[in-house]
Structure formats: structure tokens, C-alpha cells
Amino acid sequence: MHTEHTIETPHQRQNRHKAMEAISVINALKEDFKFPIQSMGYFYDLFETVYCRHEPLHEGKVKIGTMCIQIPSEIIYALDGVPIRLCNGFYTDDEIGSDLLPQKSCPLVKATVGWFASDNFSDKPDITFSPTTCDQKTKAGAIIESFGHTVIDVGFPRTKESEESHHYWRESVKSFAVKLSKFQGKKLTRSNLESAIKKIGYAQSLYHKLTEFRKNKAVPILGVDMFLVTNAFFFDKIDEWIGAVEKLVAELEQRASAGVNVAGKASPRIVYTGSPPIFPNYKIPLIIEQSDAVIVADETCSSNRMFNDMVAVDEWNLYDMIDSVSDKYLKACTCPIFTQNDDRIRRIIQLVRSYSGDGVIYQAFAGCQVYEMEQRSVLAAMEREGIPILYIESDYSPSQHGQLTTRVEAFVESLKNRKRMKK
Amino acid sequence: MTKNKFSLRRSVNNMNLVRFRFWFQIVAFVLIVYGGYIGLDLGNKLPTFACVFNGEGTGGKCYVGELQHDLKHPLEGFVGFAGYAFLISLGMFMVWFWALNKGWCGFVCPLGTMQDWLTMVREKSKIRYSEYSWANRGKIKSIKYILLILLLLLPVMIANSVFGLPKLPNGLSMPFCDICPGRMMIPAFTGHFNQFYIDFSSKTDLVMTTLGMIIVGLFLVGSFVKKRFFCYFCPMAALQYVFSKPALLKLYKDGAKCTRCGDCYRACDMDILEIADDVTSKNLVTEDCTLCLKCVAACPEEGCLEANFMGATIFESTKEGFILRMAMDQRGEKHAH
Numbered sequence: 001m002h003t004e005h006t007i008e009t010p011h012q013r014q015n016r017h018k019a020m021e022a023i024s025v026i027n028a029l030k031e032d033f034k035f036p037i038q039s040m041g042y043f044y045d046l047f048e049t050v051y052c053r054h055e056p057l058h059e060g061k062v063k064i065g066t067m068c069i070q071i072p073s074e075i076i077y078a079l080d081g082v083p084i085r086l087c088n089g090f091y092t093d094d095e096i097g098s099d100l101l102p103q104k105s106c107p108l109v110k111a112t113v114g115w116f117a118s119d120n121f122s123d124k125p126d127i128t129f130s131p132t133t134c135d136q137k138t139k140a141g142a143i144i145e146s147f148g149h150t151v152i153d154v155g156f157p158r159t160k161e162s163e164e165s166h167h168y169w170r171e172s173v174k175s176f177a178v179k180l181s182k183f184q185g186k187k188l189t190r191s192n193l194e195s196a197i198k199k200i201g202y203a204q205s206l207y208h209k210l211t212e213f214r215k216n217k218a219v220p221i222l223g224v225d226m227f228l229v230t231n232a233f234f235f236d237k238i239d240e241w242i243g244a245v246e247k248l249v250a251e252l253e254q255r256a257s258a259g260v261n262v263a264g265k266a267s268p269r270i271v272y273t274g275s276p277p278i279f280p281n282y283k284i285p286l287i288i289e290q291s292d293a294v295i296v297a298d299e300t301c302s303s304n305r306m307f308n309d310m311v312a313v314d315e316w317n318l319y320d321m322i323d324s325v326s327d328k329y330l331k332a333c334t335c336p337i338f339t340q341n342d343d344r345i346r347r348i349i350q351l352v353r354s355y356s357g358d359g360v361i362y363q364a365f366a367g368c369q370v371y372e373m374e375q376r377s378v379l380a381a382m383e384r385e386g387i388p389i390l391y392i393e394s395d396y397s398p399s400q401h402g403q404l405t406t407r408v409e410a411f412v413e414s415l416k417n418r419k420r421m422k423k
Numbered sequence: 424m425t426k427n428k429f430s431l432r433r434s435v436n437n438m439n440l441v442r443f444r445f446w447f448q449i450v451a452f453v454l455i456v457y458g459g460y461i462g463l464d465l466g467n468k469l470p471t472f473a474c475v476f477n478g479e480g481t482g483g484k485c486y487v488g489e490l491q492h493d494l495k496h497p498l499e500g501f502v503g504f505a506g507y508a509f510l511i512s513l514g515m516f517m518v519w520f521w522a523l524n525k526g527w528c529g530f531v532c533p534l535g536t537m538q539d540w541l542t543m544v545r546e547k548s549k550i551r552y553s554e555y556s557w558a559n560r561g562k563i564k565s566i567k568y569i570l571l572i573l574l575l576l577l578p579v580m581i582a583n584s585v586f587g588l589p590k591l592p593n594g595l596s597m598p599f600c601d602i603c604p605g606r607m608m609i610p611a612f613t614g615h616f617n618q619f620y621i622d623f624s625s626k627t628d629l630v631m632t633t634l635g636m637i638i639v640g641l642f643l644v645g646s647f648v649k650k651r652f653f654c655y656f657c658p659m660a661a662l663q664y665v666f667s668k669p670a671l672l673k674l675y676k677d678g679a680k681c682t683r684c685g686d687c688y689r690a691c692d693m694d695i696l697e698i699a700d701d702v703t704s705k706n707l708v709t710e711d712c713t714l715c716l717k718c719v720a721a722c723p724e725e726g727c728l729e730a731n732f733m734g735a736t737i738f739e740s741t742k743e744g745f746i747l748r749m750a751m752d753q754r755g756e757k758h759a760h
Contacts, residue, residue, distance in 0.1 A: 161700075163557045190549075201751030208742055242754060312686035312721050312749060319551040324689060331699075332684030343683055346702065350679055354725075 011120045015054050017092040022051035025280040029224055032290060035262055037221060039251045042244040043228050046236060047279060054122045057237060058082045062184060065125025067112070067141065068133045069301050070156055070329045074311060075177050075322075077238065078196035079184045084125050085234035087302065088112045089278030091396040100143065101136075106367040107396040108278065109136040116144045123235065125149075127183055129176060131156040134337045134370055152179060159339045160330050173326040190318045197311045197321060203238065206245045207307040213252045214296045215355055218261035220252045223272065223295020224285045230303040231279045263294035268415035270295045271351045273344075273378070274363040275371050276302035281396050284363045287405050293412045297355040299348050305334060336370035344374070345381045352387050358415045359388040361408070366395045388415060435737070436744045440720035444530065448539065451531040456612050458482020468515035470663055471527045472534045472605040480613035485605070486516040487574065487659050491597050495578035517666050524670035525663060525708055528654060529715030533612075534605050538646035538653060542692075545647050553648045560694055563655055564710065571658035574599035594627030599658060601631035604642035650692035654713060664710045673731045674714060678702030680727035687718035687728065698728075720748055 008016070026044050030036065049055050064081040066073070073083040088094075088111035097105075097114030115121070130141035131154045138153075145151040155172045157165035181188050207230065213220050229248065233241055263269075270288055272295050277285050285295060298304050309332040313324045334344035348360060360382060364371035375391050382389040390411040394404060454463060455473045457480050465473070465483030473483040493509050501509060520527065528535050545552065555563070577598040580591045600606050607618040621636060622628035645652035654660060681702050688699035693711040698718050701707065707728070708714065719728045722740030729739035746752050 198749070198751055199754075201746070201749055202754055205742075205746045205751050208746075246754075309682065309684050310723055310745070310749065310751060312684075312689065312723065312745070314690045314717075314721070315546045315552070317546065317549045317551075319549075324686075327685050327689060332682040334682075346679065347682060353679070 011118065014092055014096070014118055014120055018090050019052040019054075021090055021092060021280045022047060025282055025286070026052075028286060029222075029228065029282075032286075033222060033262060035255075035260055037225065037248070037251060037255070039244065039247040040225055040228070042240075042247070043225075043232050046232055047228065050122060050235065051280070056122045057235065058084075058123050063123050063125045064180065065128030067128065067130040067137055068156075069306050070131040070133060070333070071129045071154060071176070072173060072325045072329060074193065074196045074200050074325050075173070075180065075188065077199065078188055078192040079177075079180050079186050081180065081184060082123075082237075084123055086112050086115065086125065086128065087234070087276065087278050088115050089281035089396070090115075091281070091398065093118070094396045101140075104367050106134075106136050106275075106365050106369075107281075108275070108365060108368070109140050110367075111396065113140050113143055116147050116149055119147065127152065127180075129154050129180075133335060134368075136367075136369075152176075157330070158337055160333065161340065166327070166330070169330045170323055170326045173329075174322060177322065188318070190316070190321070193318060193321050193325075194316060197313065197325065199238065199242075201310050203233070203242055203245070204307045204310045206242065206249060209249045210245065210252065211297065211304075213256050216256055217356075218256070218259045219263055219269070219294050219296060220255035220260050221248075222262050222289055223270070223298065224282055224289055226295070227277050227282060227285055227298075227303055228279065230306060233306065234278075234302075263289075264292055266416055266419060268293045268358040268412055268419065269356055271348060271355065271357040271360045272298040272363070273300065273348055273360060275365040275368045276300040277363075278302050283396075283398075283401075284361070284392060284394060284404065284408070287401075287408045288361060288412070291405065291409045291412045293408075293415070296357060297351040299334060299344065299351060301335060304351075308332070336374045341374050341377060345378055348378065349381070349385055349387070352385075357387070358419060359390065359411065361411070362389055362391045364391070364393050366393050388418065433743075436739055436741045437747050438738075438744070439748060440716060440738075441748075444715065447530050448536040452533050452536045454482045455531065455533050456480060456482070456609055466515070468512055468519060470516055470520040470659065471532045472603070472609065472659065474533075474605045474609035476600070476606045476615075476618055477610045477613055478615060480610075485659070486512075486519075487603075487662065488597065488600055490516075490662075491574055491578045491599060494575060495581050495596050497582045498579070520663055520666055521670045522672070524667060524672040524714055525660070525712050526672050526714040527663070528657075528660060528713035533609055534642075534653060535651065535713065537608060538642075538651050539692075541643070541647045542650050550648075552650055554694060555649075557696065560696075566656050567658050567661040567710075570599065570656065571661040574658055592625065592627045594625050594631065598631065602635045602638050604635075604639040604653065606635065607639045608642070651713065654693060655711065660711065660713075667708055668706075670708070671733050672714065674707045674712065674716070674719070675705055675729050675731050676701070676707045677727050677729075678704070680724045682724060684723070686721045686723060690717040690721035692717065720744070 026047055030044055050057060061082045063084050064076045065084050065086050067086055076083040087108055090111050093111040093114035094107045096118055097110030100113055100117055101110050127150045129152050132138040133156050141151045141153055154176050157168050159165050177188055270293050288295060309328050311324050311328045313321050334347050352360060362378060364375060379389055379391060459480045459482055463482040467484035467489045468486045469483045470486055473481050473485050475484045475488045489512060493512060577591060577595045581593060581596055584590055610618050620632060622632040642653050683699055685699045688696060691698055693713060695709055695711055697709050698707055716730055716738060719730055719738055719740050722728045723742055723745040725741055727740050729736045
């Protein structure tokens with residue numbers, strides 16, 4: 001007998017663990033809920049291809065890594081790059097990053113740093129742009145650079161009301177465009193930027209169509225599916241994504257007219273806010289929707305915040321397009337890194353009103369200090385408005401599942417009671 | 424999701440405002456500047472620059488001209504009949520004004536239209552517009568009120584000795600007209616260039632007509648580099664704003680729906696910060712607003728901004744309208760510009 005022994009390399013082990021994380025979420029999405037959507041198949045397959053089989057999507061293309069939503073993908077597409085957003089939701093990578101960052105850091109940042117430390121990408125970014133948003137992301141740039149990656153900081157202001165901030169950010173975006181243009185050996189022109197703005201605008205308009213259906217009494221799509229769709233935009237080929245979402249819109253239209261409801265009649269409608277659920281960390285959204293509630297809207301940077309605001313150009317010349325692209329990423333942004341959070345509070349209230357939400361669930365990653373700090377003011381505002389809210393702190397570890405489920409279930413039960421009382 | 428495909432409201436909200444305004448302004452311009460040739464006479468109480476110096480071409484006359492003329496009488500005269508006549512004139516002006524509110528500036532004013540044409544030329548030449556800093560933007564706000572007070576006071580001081588000061592020379596009877604770029608620019612469109620002159624007959628005339636020539640130069644250069652440059656200083660705008668509250672056409676904002684994305688502010692030719700940042704006021708017709716409605720067209724939030732006439736919404740911001748106007752409704756690369 002001749003047996004061959006191969007020893008698993010660290011990369012293989014990491015990939016195997018990530019595949020296990022990924023497939024369990026994909027399977028849950030596919031199988032745990034009633035009335036599955038056919039056109040979601042594209043997205044399930046996409047995530048399986050990328051995260052279970054680790055196949056590259058963009059071979060031969062220049063990949064531009066981005067550390068936050070503030071790096072304008074319009075400019076990246078105009079300059080023939082593929083934006084890859086590196087915000088990471090894997091516990092496997094979080095554990096690798098834990099050795100490199102302080103113990104109480106945000107799991108998302110740890111996972112991203114861990115990903116770079118292991119240098120194990122299916123689509124490795126050729127250059128990464130890091131906006132100086134929260135402290136942890138800002139400092140992560142230099143750490144990642146120390147692993148031998150090219151990281152360029154893009155200065156981002158932390159107040160958005162002042163004139164200085166507007167100018168500073170516009171200048172930052174211009175200098176980002178110049179650097180990327182040099183890197184790509186391509187000029188940013190009126191026509192390539194206009195096409196890119198309109199293409200992304202169209203993608204965003206499709207997202208808006210999807211969200212419209214969630215205002216219906218019978219909700220035709222789950223929140224977790226929506227998170228997957230928006231999450232795919234982090235790394236997918238944009239044209240394929242657009243095609244898949246067009247199909248999804250068409251299917252939802254049919255479902256809406258047939259009155260298909262993925263939730264129950266009495267299921268509370270949840271508005272989700274806080275630290276972004278990023279695949280495969282759909283822990284809280286899954287618990288919510290497995291507890292007979294349905295997420296009808298969200299205020300997170302992995303979903304709504306990424307799509308809601310479109311570039312608005314007044315004069316279609318390069319000077320105005322760049323300014324409007326810059327403004328899009330600063331002015332309406334409700335990121336908690338800003339000094340004031342009134343806009344975020346107003347946004348959550350508006351979402352509750354327009355999507356007939358019954359309650360809000362606010363997740364903060366343990367270690368995501370800015371979300372943790374805003375918790376009090378958001379809770380107070382919701383109390384004033386008479387909107388029930390549940391605040392949850394969680395991380396990427398699979399350990400607290402039981403405890404979290406109990407809390408979410410109790411909240412959902414109380415919302416159901418409230419609904420009954422109202423009737 | 425069963426939207427009525429052919430509703431009027433929907434097509435209005437989806438309209439291409441830039442194109443609509445372009446043609447509306449041309450029609451208004453023709454009526455105001457050439458209307459006299461077809462017998463149009465809208466009277467001399469118009470809340471817009473229909474220029475009295477445009478001779479028989481003009482389709483009506485500007486009330487600011489009339490107002491200066493009316494005020495150049497001894498104060499005693501205002502007690503009694505002349506006082507009523509003055510109030511009736513002012514009343515007529517208010518009636519005209521209330522119909523469109525500041526929409527006169529954004530849609531009718533020939534000087535405004537000329538500035539918009541210059542803006543188009545600049546845009547076509549791909550030259551970036553200039554902006555004021557926020558601080559300066561705030562400081563220059565008061566200039567239009569100072570001009571308004573001067574144009575009201577100077578004619579009074581010709582006929583009366585105010586506070587025992589000596590009476591002013593008659594050359595100041597129409598002080599604002601002397602320096603108004605409309606006096607030179609509007610007749611030029613009917614082929615009369617005779618207003619471009621410097622009057623050496625008296626010191627006052629020399630100073631005022633020289634000022635006028637300088638200001639018309641500033642008007643042309645200024646509005647080329649800065650959108651609606653002249654409107655920041657317009658005393659007509661100041662006079663209008665005094666009566667703006669009860670007007671019938673309104674610009675309303677529902678602050679709860681506002682994300683403060685600033686799209687409206689970017690579209691605003693007058694750089695009005697409140698339009699984006701004020702989330703508590705309902706009436707957003709501020710002192711410099713021209714009611715051009717570009718902000719409504721640029722707003723991506725459903726029903727956040729609206730033009731309202733006597734309580735009825737006539738044009739409001741919608742996602743769909745925004746997407747169509749930005750040509751983001753199709754997959755292919757469509758260049759609508």
C-alpha cells in the first residue's frame with residue numbers, strides 16, 4: 001500500500017475555514033426560509049465561487065482596493081480599474097488579525113488586517129486606497145503597508161458641516177484621482193467619468209427599485225438576501241451585477257403582484273442600523289429573520305448608505321463631475337465617525353416611517369467605538385419618537401449565538417404584542 | 424407597485440426642468456423685450472426688469488423705475504390723493520409679484536435670462552464657475568438692501584430737505600436706473616445701443632453714468648464667471664423679499680425627508696446654504712432665492728422639495744424624476760448632454 005500524505009498549508013487551512021464559514025451562511029440563506037427567490041441563485045453561486053472555491057473574478061484587470069465606502073468607485077471605473085472593497089466579515093481572518101491589533105479592536109478591521117497579513121486573496125488588490133475615516137481604519141493602513149502592500153491614505157474630514165471640510169475633501173478626491181491616473185497610465189476625461197457616473201447611477205437606481213418592494217405590506221424579499229446583493233457589489237463585475245439585479249427586480253415585480261410574503265402576517269418589520277453586516281457575518285440579520293421578523297430597511301455602510309445617494313451633476317464637465325462625486329461621499333454620509341450624528345438619527349426615523357417599521361435593531365461591533373458611542377443618543381431619540389429599539393453588541397465569533405437569539409426573540413415578541421395591542 | 428404610467432403629475436415631476444426653463448425664459452424674454460411691437464403692455468408695475476428705456480419694444484415697465492419716479496415729490500403731496508395713488512401702485516406691484524413670488528427672477532427677468540445665457544456659454548467653453556466663500560457670501564447679502572434704501576431715499580431727498588440736509592440735484596431722480604445694467608443691456612436687444620454713454624453735462628450725471636458703464640461691464644464679466652452674479656446685489660430682489668411671505672407660489676421643504684446630501688445646494692445658482700442645511704423650516708424662499716426650481720429637480724428624495732401654488736403641489740422631487748434627469752435610467756451609455 002502506498003499512501004501519499006499531503007500536509008495542509010496555512011493558506012489551504014485558512015481557505016478551508018473560510019469556505020466552511022461561507023457555505024454555512026449560503027446554505028442558511030438558501031434553505032432556511034420559505035419562498036426562495038430564483039434569481040438569488042446568481043448571488044449564492046457568486047459567493048460560493050469566490051469564498052468557497054476561491055476563484056478569481058478579475059484576472060488580467062487592475063484591482064484597486066478600497067478600505068471604506070468613501071473611495072469613489074466612479075473614478076476607479078473611469079480609469080479602467082476594478083474597485084474591490086476590502087471590508088471583511090470572516091471570523092477566520094479576524095482571528096489572524098487579532099494577533100496584530102489591540103485586543104479590543106473592531107472585528108471588521110481585524111479581519112481586513114488579517115486578510116492582508118495572510119496575503120491570501122483570490123483577487124489581490126494591486127494598490128489600496130485608505131480613507132482616514134475611523135481611528136482603527138486610519139491606523140490599519142500603515143500596518144497593512146508594513147506587510148509589503150501599497151497603501152495610499154486619502155484624507156477624510158471628520159466634520160461635514162464646515163466649508164473647510166468640503167474643500168479639504170474635494171482636494172483629497174482630486175489628489176486621489178491624480179494618483180490613480182498616474183498608477184493606471186490613463187487620463188481621467190469628461191467622457192470616461194460621465195460614463196462611469198451614469199453606470200454606477202444606474203446600478204444605484206436598480207437598488208432603489210429593490211428597496212421600493214420592501215415598503216409593501218407583503219415583503220417579497222428578505223433582508224439577508226438584500227445584504228447579500230449589496231455585498232456582492234463590493235467585488236463583483238459591475239455589468240454582471242447589473243444584469244443579475246435587473247432579473248431580480250423583474251422577479252420581485254411578479255412576486256409583489258402575486259402578493260408573495262417572505263415573512264409572516266404578524267412578523268414585525270425591522271429597520272437595521274449600526275456596524276455593517278458583511279458576508280459571512282450575517283449573524284444578527286439571520287437571527288432576526290429566523291425569529292419571525294423581517295428586515296425591511298437598513299442604515300449601514302454595507303448596504304443602504306452605499307447605494308442611497310447618487311451623484312448629482314449640474315454641469316457635465318470634468319470640474320463639476322469631480323466635485324459632485326466628492327460631495328456624494330461626504331455630505332449625506334451618516335457614518336458615526338462624524339462629530340454630529342443628527343443626520344443619522346433623522347435618517348433612521350425616516351426609514352422607520354417610510355418602510356412602516358415596527359422597531360429598530362442597532363448592532364455595534366464590540367470594539368467599534370464610534371457606533372458604541374452613538375448608541376445613547378440614538379436610543380434617546382428613538383424613545384422620543386416612540387420607536388422601540390434593541391441595542392446589541394456582538395463580534396464575529398460564533399460563540400454567543402444562544403444569548404443573542406434569546407434577546408432578539410424577546411424583542412420580536414414584544415413588538416408583536418405591541419402590534420396586537422394597537423389593533 | 425401599480426403606478427399609473429401616464430399620470431400628469433408623474434410626467435411633470437419627471438420633466439427636464441433645464442429644457443423647460445430655457446424655453447420658458449425665451450418666451451418671457453420675447454414678451455418683455457419685444458412685446459411692445461405686438462401691442463403688449465403689461466403696465467408699469469412689473470416686479471421684474473422690463474426696461475422703460477427700451478422704448479416701444481418693451482412689453483411692460485419695471486416698478487423700481489416707477490417707484491423712484493413716484494418718490495420724487497414733496498412729502499406733503501403724499502397726504503391725500505397722491506398717497507392713495509402711491510399705495511395703489513404698490514398694491515399693483517404686490518399683486519403681480521404674489522402670482523409668481525420670486526419666480527419672476529428665475530423664469531421671467533430678462534437680466535436673469537441674459538446671465539443664464541452667459542452661464543451656458545461658459546459651460547460650453549468648459550470653464551469652471553467661481554464661488555464666493557461662505558463668509559463673503561454672507562457679507563454681500565446686505566448690499567441689495569443698501570441699494571434699495573438708497574434708491575428709495577435719494578429721490579425723496581431731491582424734492583424734500585431730509586433732516587435739514589440740502590436738496591439733492593435733479594440728476595439723481597432715477598438713481599438706480601442710472602447704474603442698472605438693464606438700462607443698457609435690454610435696449611441693446613432691440614437695436615438701441617444709445618444707452619451706452621457717459622453724460623458730461625453735470626457732475627452728478629458724470630458720476631452716475633460712469634458708474635453705470637462700470638457696472639454693465641461687471642455684469643457681463645461677473646455673470647460669465649459667477650452664476651447669477653448680479654442677482655446677489657439686486658435691489659428688486661430686496662424689495663420683493665419684503666413682500667414674499669404671502670405670495671402664492673412657494674418652495675416648500677420637508678426636512679424629515681432631507682438627507683442633507685447637498686445636491687440642491689450644488690445646483691443652486693445663488694449658493695443658498697439653507698436649501699440643503701435647514702431641516703426645520705418649511706418655506707425655503709429665502710432672500711436670494713430666484714425660485715428657479717433647480718433644487719427641486721436636483722433632489723433625489725421623494726417629496727422632500729416641492730413647488731407649491733396656493734396649497735397645491737405643482738412640481739416635486741422624486742427619485743424617478745432625479746434618475747431620469749441625470750440620465751441614470753438606462754444601462755447603456757446615454758449622453759443626453
